Amino acid sequence: MRTPLGKARGLGPARNGTAHWWAQRMTSVALVPLVVWFIVSIAALTGADHATIVAWIANPFTAVLLALMVIAGFYHLKLGGQVIIEDYVHHEGLKIAGLMALNFACAAVGLASIFAILKISFGS
Amino acid sequence: MVANNRPLSPHLQVYRWGLHMALSILHRVTGSALGLGTLVLAWWLMAIAAGPAYYGQFQDFILHPFGRLVLFGLSYALIFHLLNGIRHLYWDMGLGLEVKSVQRSGQGVVALSLVLTIAVWVGGYYAAGRLS
Numbered sequence: 001m002r003t004p005l006g007k008a009r010g011l012g013p014a015r016n017g018t019a020h021w022w023a024q025r026m027t028s029v030a031l032v033p034l035v036v037w038f039i040v041s042i043a044a045l046t047g048a049d050h051a052t053i054v055a056w057i058a059n060p061f062t063a064v065l066l067a068l069m070v071i072a073g074f075y076h077l078k079l080g081g082q083v084i085i086e087d088y089v090h091h092e093g094l095k096i097a098g099l100m101a102l103n104f105a106c107a108a109v110g111l112a113s114i115f116a117i118l119k120i121s122f123g124s
Numbered sequence: 125m126v127a128n129n130r131p132l133s134p135h136l137q138v139y140r141w142g143l144h145m146a147l148s149i150l151h152r153v154t155g156s157a158l159g160l161g162t163l164v165l166a167w168w169l170m171a172i173a174a175g176p177a178y179y180g181q182f183q184d185f186i187l188h189p190f191g192r193l194v195l196f197g198l199s200y201a202l203i204f205h206l207l208n209g210i211r212h213l214y215w216d217m218g219l220g221l222e223v224k225s226v227q228r229s230g231q232g233v234v235a236l237s238l239v240l241t242i243a244v245w246v247g248g249y250y251a252a253g254r255l256s
Contacts, residue, residue, distance in 0.1 A: 029213065036206070043247045054172060077162065115173075116173040
């Protein structure tokens with residue numbers, strides 16, 4: 001989605017052209033079917049006990065779809081949160097601290113989610 | 125910021141509030157809420173992985189009236205953000221950008237998000253009744 005002119009001009013003031021905007025749209029499109037599947041599945045599992053939930057997540061199709069949703073979701077959160085921080089936090093130091101906190105949190109909470117899915121899938 | 129006397133473009137406060145503005149900011153609010161909500165998702169997954177005792181703690185939280193309120197709020201935020209996000213993708217294709225269309229799709233998102241959230245909860249309680 002980058003035009004040759006955009007590249008030649010140094011990719012605009014943000015130095016990455018439309019990459020951020022485009023990644024936000026890609027993750028949005030990926031998340032639409034994943035989130036619909038997730039909502040329906042969770043509603044159907046309301047009140048299920050531990051063994052039932054474990055059996056559901058241990059199914060490879062569930063595990064892969066859940067992991068895809070987590071990856072796309074946290075990437076989408078990192079991109080969306082970044083725009084919100086850039087728009088509303090005007091103090092340069094606070095802005096950098098906020099962006100770092102956002103990225104660290106997305107990495108940590110995302111990794112915890114993926115690790116849990118894998119641990120449930122491979123059995124404890 | 126260095127103070128200067130350059131003319132500024134009018135900002136939010138000079139405009140009359142409308143549905144389009146409310147939904148625009150609600151998209152960011154629900155997105156931020158879902159960002160915090162990922163902690164509940166990660167807790168849920170970690171608790172399942174850690175075993176029945178830890179999962180019991182999570183269930184105690186989510187079955188408590190406060191937990192149910194949090195979950196209801198997150199479910200509404202997710203469904204609203206999903207529907208309004210589809211609206212944004214539709215705009216990105218250059219469609220539905222006339223004032224009338226924006227107004228109508230906005231009303232549609234508000235109505236559908238409420239209906240679907242209630243439907244999911246009715247479905248959830250129905251499933252819980254069937255499972256137990």
